[in-house]
Amino acid sequence: MAGSSFGTIFKITTWGESHGKALGVVVDGCPAGLPLCEEDIQKYLNRRKPGQSNITTPRKEADEVEILSGIFEGKTTGTPISLMVRNTSQISKDYSDIASYYRPGHADYTFDEKYGFRDYRGGGRSSGRETIGRVAAGAIACKILEQMGIHVCAYTRSIGNIEIDYDKFDSSLITATKTAMPDADADKEAVAFLEDSIKKCDSVGGVMECVVTGMPAGIGDPVFEKLDANLAKAIMSIGAVKAVEIGDGCAAAKALGSSNNDFFCMTEGQIGKKTNHAGGILGGMSDGSPIIIRASVKPTPSIFQTQDTVNKSGEEIEIQIKGRHDPIIVPRAVVVMECMTAITLLDALMINMSAKMDSLLEFYK
Amino acid sequence: MAGSSFGTIFKITTWGESHGKALGVVVDGCPAGLPLCEEDIQKYLNRRKPGQSNITTPRKEADEVEILSGIFEGKTTGTPISLMVRNTSQISKDYSDIASYYRPGHADYTFDEKYGFRDYRGGGRSSGRETIGRVAAGAIACKILEQMGIHVCAYTRSIGNIEIDYDKFDSSLITATKTAMPDADADKEAVAFLEDSIKKCDSVGGVMECVVTGMPAGIGDPVFEKLDANLAKAIMSIGAVKAVEIGDGCAAAKALGSSNNDFFCMTEGQIGKKTNHAGGILGGMSDGSPIIIRASVKPTPSIFQTQDTVNKSGEEIEIQIKGRHDPIIVPRAVVVMECMTAITLLDALMINMSAKMDSLLEFYK
């Protein structure tokens, strides 16, 4: 099981590798009647496109999406939507080096152990380009959620030790800054830090955050299909993510119950919470407050310093990686986080429709 | 979908609530021929049993397991193993209070929103007693993994700000200390802290850690079924867990690539890594190093201080919770983490068997 499908009712199946002919996704279970065109998807893909600034890889890819099925007269038909992006900028360089050894921090060794060999060109299936399918599918999920009044927004929270200041939060900056930070000052500081890292042939990590507003309460299931459990899987499945937090996350471990409990209160006739340490999820189900998810992302493993490793013959060697690599993964991964969150929430909303006898009887009366 | 099943080949389905007749689990897909008796399972259940010390709930439950199916002549037959634990200590007190309002930090409100009403006795399905099924199933997974030379070990890493010292690590203490800490000094300090919290009618959080040794490399799948993604789901699905980290986890976000990359090296003729920042997983597949997972657990939401909340009529009220509650969740949850980890790994090992044509042809030759 190569594990390339995600979701139960709204199910996506991605395919493709860095240096293959194309990458894509099949979105199955999309409700019929959603207006959808290539531009709806392209604008999400453009946010993860490489080559957009001096702090991302100089690899240039058009990443133009083609809708191959599932749309008729401008609307989804309920049948699978097949989306494809052709690879255009694979450099047919000599990969014999990479083929022979295991790059630290990469999946070279684990691929060989699992499958006996690997497509070593540009990381193959473990390349960041794999996320093209996630983003293309997520663009559809986001469009549906928007129509339902649910807004999913991810951004860069920190790069290295530089963190955004929530007092300066300006969501319009997310797609305007190089770093996807919603704080102009933090962005400026982070870009300087990144430029310095590039000079030192090093890479840096960071934290992405995603906030969901408008989510109705009671979505998600108790026990194994908890909303936070599925979000944790969705986000941890993004390459390079090493931690997932909900609400206060790790900080909750040092808190006291008296300060960590969110008191319920009435706000404009609605039940709400005075605080949101829980991050919008209680007992695995949404509680109507904003859902808050954070992901810690490791530094790009491809660095240009000399590194120790072993080759396939079991010899210890020194290597120096070449190529076109981002000094940080976070800014381009933010849209991936947004998309995986949207896909997870939409699927949970669909699954939830038969939770009550009343709803079922009303639906089919 | 109440979401009570977990796993693909080794699949468990749990059932039962705090004050129902019984709780249990059906374990489907267990290989045939494993020697198994009730004692194998009971010893795991005993580790999560309430009433074992002054820092856990005084509720007394025998939690005796009964094997109802799937075993013949002392061995698993390959058919579903049904395990049941009868509830014996439900106090038939008056629950009319709890029924009418929403306890902060609990799933009362979200259950009502999802299902229209709830079994309010002792938390119903969202009670910590739900984990009995997980532990009973996990005991089987652990026994299988042990036979394969894979050892899963979870313990308490910190309580509030008190953290274990790895130089004092003694795994025999995990089941001997009240806190499940493998460090006698930290345990002593933590117990004092907990006793103080109990006096203050407050509760505290903590961190659990799980280390897996002996796992072969190449297990897990690229993309959505990454081993770390499935572990994140498994662990985040345990009630009260708010963050899951793999290896360096959150710390990776502040690291540089040059220090975060683990260099490969040769050790006794085997490929290994000089460090293990990755926590034993690269590209979603095990890399042969110990797998390291951490979970941050929030403080028990049931505290005896007066709290603000709302009732079902939408009135803001003050409440004071009564009952028998743990001042901390972590010590009894450690075995749950161990079990969910074991179930996830075993399933991944089974799924992996057909990854290579060579293996498939060899198996069926």
Next chain:
Amino acid sequence: MAGSSFGTIFKITTWGESHGKALGVVVDGCPAGLPLCEEDIQKYLNRRKPGQSNITTPRKEADEVEILSGIFEGKTTGTPISLMVRNTSQISKDYSDIASYYRPGHADYTFDEKYGFRDYRGGGRSSGRETIGRVAAGAIACKILEQMGIHVCAYTRSIGNIEIDYDKFDSSLITATKTAMPDADADKEAVAFLEDSIKKCDSVGGVMECVVTGMPAGIGDPVFEKLDANLAKAIMSIGAVKAVEIGDGCAAAKALGSSNNDFFCMTEGQIGKKTNHAGGILGGMSDGSPIIIRASVKPTPSIFQTQDTVNKSGEEIEIQIKGRHDPIIVPRAVVVMECMTAITLLDALMINMSAKMDSLLEFYK
């Protein structure tokens, strides 16, 4: 994967074997708010109970169901419903014979090949008693469907060459005749045939038929999750079923298009069909006409004549089976077919709720 779960949203997991302590089922994903008591389930179990007439096995079992979870104040809570039936009439006879050889027509040999050994007492997991879990779960599905105005009714269509006459069809006879035939004359004739077969130490096969009325149109999915495909799986998974037909079934292969096509027409302002060769399913989705399914059931493999076979040592031997066996499977399997049909339809109805954007937006507005 022992394969003991069925369904996606309304998911059942059965367990137990002929001579184990008990058999049961966990029903997960049942909507909250359905009034449910043990009697609702018991009346279905009573229809499959052994020992009810001279044409069924004389084994006497109370088959009393116990609800262990998922019900609160007389209603389903949305959490898993665990149902259990204790075995009470296992005769602790000497099974060493059966253990050593392979009964023709039984799963003895295939179990040994798959698992290396088997629980040989009374067929173990491949016993007809396995269907207790299906029926207990199906009783719940039937109750929900009834509330939706959908009626599922199965009966015996033929035994050997004796077929019911639709002009004499009286549904009240289904639970009144020994054969579950809705035709008193055919029943009488069939009983005589069966009594003769018993004398000859032989067994006979038959055909079950299931008719569903009130099913809305458009349920089921194109391609792999076609409603008829899932019904075929559900019904073929009942032990001893060797063929499944929808509508005209096998006869369609000899028909001409001009006679097999059902013309659409208007009936009381509704779109209907002049005929129903299709059996209520077009393109994998319900078309609003009655759904018609037929299952051909082989004769009971346990016969009391001398038979040739081999033993585990690979020697050819002659055997004579002893025990308590039905001379025909059909009359007691009719309720199993009804239940599997109900479970399949209910799951399809639940999955269908998010098929249209309009419905999704309306549901969550």
Next chain:
Amino acid sequence: MAGSSFGTIFKITTWGESHGKALGVVVDGCPAGLPLCEEDIQKYLNRRKPGQSNITTPRKEADEVEILSGIFEGKTTGTPISLMVRNTSQISKDYSDIASYYRPGHADYTFDEKYGFRDYRGGGRSSGRETIGRVAAGAIACKILEQMGIHVCAYTRSIGNIEIDYDKFDSSLITATKTAMPDADADKEAVAFLEDSIKKCDSVGGVMECVVTGMPAGIGDPVFEKLDANLAKAIMSIGAVKAVEIGDGCAAAKALGSSNNDFFCMTEGQIGKKTNHAGGILGGMSDGSPIIIRASVKPTPSIFQTQDTVNKSGEEIEIQIKGRHDPIIVPRAVVVMECMTAITLLDALMINMSAKMDSLLEFYK
């Protein structure tokens, strides 16, 4: 859930409609290391290609497959294999007629009921062209099974009342005759019958049969994932199939136990059966004998006679269908049956690998 995925470990996801840009399939979970090129797949697609004789539709399609991912240096990598066939011969005719009414025997009405509207061009997703994805994926499954010594072979057993004579069975004729019959005389007779039907503007049905040899015993799971249950679903999911039989199928319902039971015997030191009424499956698991499956296929619903129906405004009308249609579905569907069978068997073989503790321990020792 549009339901376009099939399989658990070897999982396929198909997409595309009759008059869209392309059709295709993603094959996930294919073992790494299988030599695979486009020609391996093309030869299967050619068997279902239209326009090959006077008894199939004159629509001409090249149906050329393109491999988009998952192959490296001529071998499968274990990652998803994306296969695409561009549509080239859609006639951009006026479909306004078809759009407005419901063709008898087609899925027009049920699509509208489910999704609110439909892609009416050439049947959209319910077109026979949907099977391109199944065949492309099945070609891979067949290649793997061949390497394991398992041979899957489907053919036309009967057309109308004309049935093949097993004494004249010549498997080389399957791909040589217009009808896919392995009997030259029956083929000749059937072609004459078909030509007559075409003249009469009518269509005919038929029976496909599939025989699998070399399957090891013990594959498939008890209860719901029975091998025959999954085969029934796989085959019933092929459009126009109305009945699925295993072994003697419907005839078993009229048999006596004494004649229907297959006696075990020893053949060249191996356990075998003297007869094969069971069709190679006992208790849901393969028994080592040839697996025999039959499918009854209804006549093509598109006929050129005048037919009654209703339009979307609810008016009863007369229609006359135009276009390019096969007078019989069977000859081109035979390869689809072969492919769906292969996919089902391969998945079952993969799932089976962890059935025994011994195998698991041996695999990972």
